Amino acid sequence: MMSIETQFENQQYKLRQMLQILMRTFSILEKEGARCCSVTLVESHILFEVKRYNDQKGTDLSLNELSAKLGVSNSTLSRQIQSLVDKNLLYRTHYNNDRRYLSIYLTPEGERYEKELGKELDSYVQEIFSNVPSEKRMQLLESMDVLLTAVEKSDCC
Amino acid sequence: MMSIETQFENQQYKLRQMLQILMRTFSILEKEGARCCSVTLVESHILFEVKRYNDQKGTDLSLNELSAKLGVSNSTLSRQIQSLVDKNLLYRTHYNNDRRYLSIYLTPEGERYEKELGKELDSYVQEIFSNVPSEKRMQLLESMDVLLTAVEKSDCC
DNA sequence: TTGAATTAATTGTAAAATACAAACATTGTA
DNA sequence: TACAATGTTTGTATTTTACAATTAATTCAA
Numbered sequence: 001m002m003s004i005e006t007q008f009e010n011q012q013y014k015l016r017q018m019l020q021i022l023m024r025t026f027s028i029l030e031k032e033g034a035r036c037c038s039v040t041l042v043e044s045h046i047l048f049e050v051k052r053y054n055d056q057k058g059t060d061l062s063l064n065e066l067s068a069k070l071g072v073s074n075s076t077l078s079r080q081i082q083s084l085v086d087k088n089l090l091y092r093t094h095y096n097n098d099r100r101y102l103s104i105y106l107t108p109e110g111e112r113y114e115k116e117l118g119k120e121l122d123s124y125v126q127e128i129f130s131n132v133p134s135e136k137r138m139q140l141l142e143s144m145d146v147l148l149t150a151v152e153k154s155d156c157c
Numbered sequence: 158m159m160s161i162e163t164q165f166e167n168q169q170y171k172l173r174q175m176l177q178i179l180m181r182t183f184s185i186l187e188k189e190g191a192r193c194c195s196v197t198l199v200e201s202h203i204l205f206e207v208k209r210y211n212d213q214k215g216t217d218l219s220l221n222e223l224s225a226k227l228g229v230s231n232s233t234l235s236r237q238i239q240s241l242v243d244k245n246l247l248y249r250t251h252y253n254n255d256r257r258y259l260s261i262y263l264t265p266e267g268e269r270y271e272k273e274l275g276k277e278l279d280s281y282v283q284e285i286f287s288n289v290p291s292e293k294r295m296q297l298l299e300s301m302d303v304l305l306t307a308v309e310k311s312d313c314c
Numbered sequence: 315t316t317g318a319a320t321t322a323a324t325t326g327t328a329a330a331a332t333a334c335a336a337a338c339a340t341t342g343t344a
Numbered sequence: 345t346a347c348a349a350t351g352t353t354t355g356t357a358t359t360t361t362a363c364a365a366t367t368a369a370t371t372c373a374a
Contacts, residue, residue, distance in 0.1 A: 011298055016275070016282040018301045019183055020205060025314050026180045028228035042360085048177060063323060071185035073362050078324055080360090100322040100369045118173070124313045125173040131307035136300070141168055143293070143300035144175045150288035156281045157182050199331080220352060233332050235353055257340045257351045320371070331360070338353070344346090 033120035037113060039089075042080055045070055047089065047114045050104055060095065060103035089113055190277035194270060196246075199237055202227055204246065204271045207261055217252065217260035246270055 027041075034044040049069055053061045067077040081104065084090040089110035095101040106114060132140055151157045184198075191201040206226055210218045224234040238261065241247040246267035252258040263271060289297055308314045 011294065012279055012283050012286050013275075015286060015298060015301065016278050017209075018298075018305055019282065020187070020278070022301070022305060022308065023180050023183045023187070024202060024227065025308055026176055027184065029313065030177070030180070031228060040360085045181060052174075064321090070181070071188060072360095074323070075325075075363075076361050082324090094323095094369090098322090098370070102323070118170075121173050121177070122169055124311075125176065126169050127311045127313050128304070128307050129169050129172060131310040132303055136303050137168065139296060140300045140303055141172060141175075143297045144172065144179070146289055146293050146297055147285070148175055148179060150285050151179065151182055153288040154281075154284045156186065156284050197330085221350090229331090230333050231352070232334075232354075236331085239353090251340090251352095255341070255351090259352070316374095318371100318373085320369100322369080323367085325366070326364090328363095329361085332358080334356090334358105336353105336355075338351105340349100340351080342347100342349075344348095 029121065029124045033117055033124065036120050037117050039084075039087075039113065039117070040080075042070070042072065042076075043084055043089075044117050046077075046080060046084060047106065047110060047117065050090070051106055051111070051114045054105055060105050062095070062101045063104065064101075066104065084110070186278065186281045190274055190281070193277050194274050196241075196244075196270070196274070197237075199227070199229065199233075200241055200246075201274050203234075203237060203241060204263065204267060204274065207247070208263055208268070208271045211262055217262050219252070219258045220261070223261065241267070 030044065031041050034041050037044070039047070046066065049066060050061055053059075053066075063074060063077055063081065067074045070077065072080075081090060081092055085092050088107055091103075091105050091107055091110075093103050095103045129137065187201065188198050191198050194201070196204070203223065206223060207218055210216075210222075220231060220234055220238065224231045227234065229237075238247060238249055242249050245264055248260075248262050248264055250260050252260045286294065
């Protein structure tokens with residue numbers, strides 16, 4: 001009979017393994033989806049995050065904030081943004097109240113691309129979701145929500 | 158009142174978004190964990206996958222199989238493996254029954270590294286899991302399992 | 315109010331990762 | 345035995361990346 005502590009450790013271990021496998025699988029899908037829309041993985045992450053941030057917060061995102069969210073260095077991000085500006089997918093101007101900061105937001109074409117990318121990913125997720133027994137679907141969504149909330153509460157993330 | 162179809166679409170959309178955010182967060186943790194153990198992200202994925210495959214299947218992994226699992230080209234993987242062999246973390250020999258294939262497996266030191274990496278990630282997951290209400294934990298584990306099973310069934314993955 | 319310290323972003327540079335195509339090695343087959 | 349097929353490696357060029365130094369804007373303090 002396992003002790004409560006051991007059970008807890010096992011659960012964590014299992015969760016970690018599942019997360020690892022899931023992450024890898026999904027990152028491959030993301031790469032493929034991005035390829036289809038002729039952007040790189042990081043570029044797709046930028047488009048996604050800029051869109052999400054603008055929608056949710058109603059304000060623009062600075063380079064510093066974005067690089068922290070994406071886990072890349074400022075210099076890398078600066079060049080990636082340049083590339084997206086060149087492709088006419090992003091606007092980048094200086095924030096008027098403090099001209100050190102950037103205001104980054106999507107061009108109309110950037111919006112289209114972001115939507116396109118999302119659809120590409122949705123089609124993968126659709127397939128996966130269709131393989132989830134229908135009686136488990138609500139539970140899955142709820143659990144993912146619980147997990148995300150926990151992630152947001154955690155200092156490590 | 159939403160139609161059933163629209164509800165279904167919304168669920169997928171939500172699942173996709175949650176997966177995207179989760180993936181990004183977790184990949185940053187993985188990067189950090191790998192850094193701590195002075196390997197790159199891809200190297201850590203190699204160690205993880207080789208270990209997992211050997212444990213589960215009891216046979217060694219070929220380069221072709223591994224590159225498909227990790228979503229990188231053969232040439233990239235070949236060099237990454239070389240680097241891990243140089244660091245004495247991987248063995249790479251030719252499979253005797255068909256000497257075209259490689260047998261890849263962890264050295265004792267590789268095993269230690271893999272375990273170390275796992276612990277690093279476990280500590281992150283531990284924190285996240287501790288922020289999941291205890292009455293939701295079993296459900297979360299079950300849901301992740303369901304999701305993984307669905308992923309494995311899906312052609313796109 | 316001016317100059318130093320602080321903060322945000324960019325750029326110079328070098329190293330690492332990556333993919334494609336060609337080459338190499340081994341095995342299967344006509 | 346020749347040659348097609350399969351798995352891996354290597355040549356090459358491109359891309360990505362980070363660190364450190366630089367530039368630009370702001371804040372703070374004497």
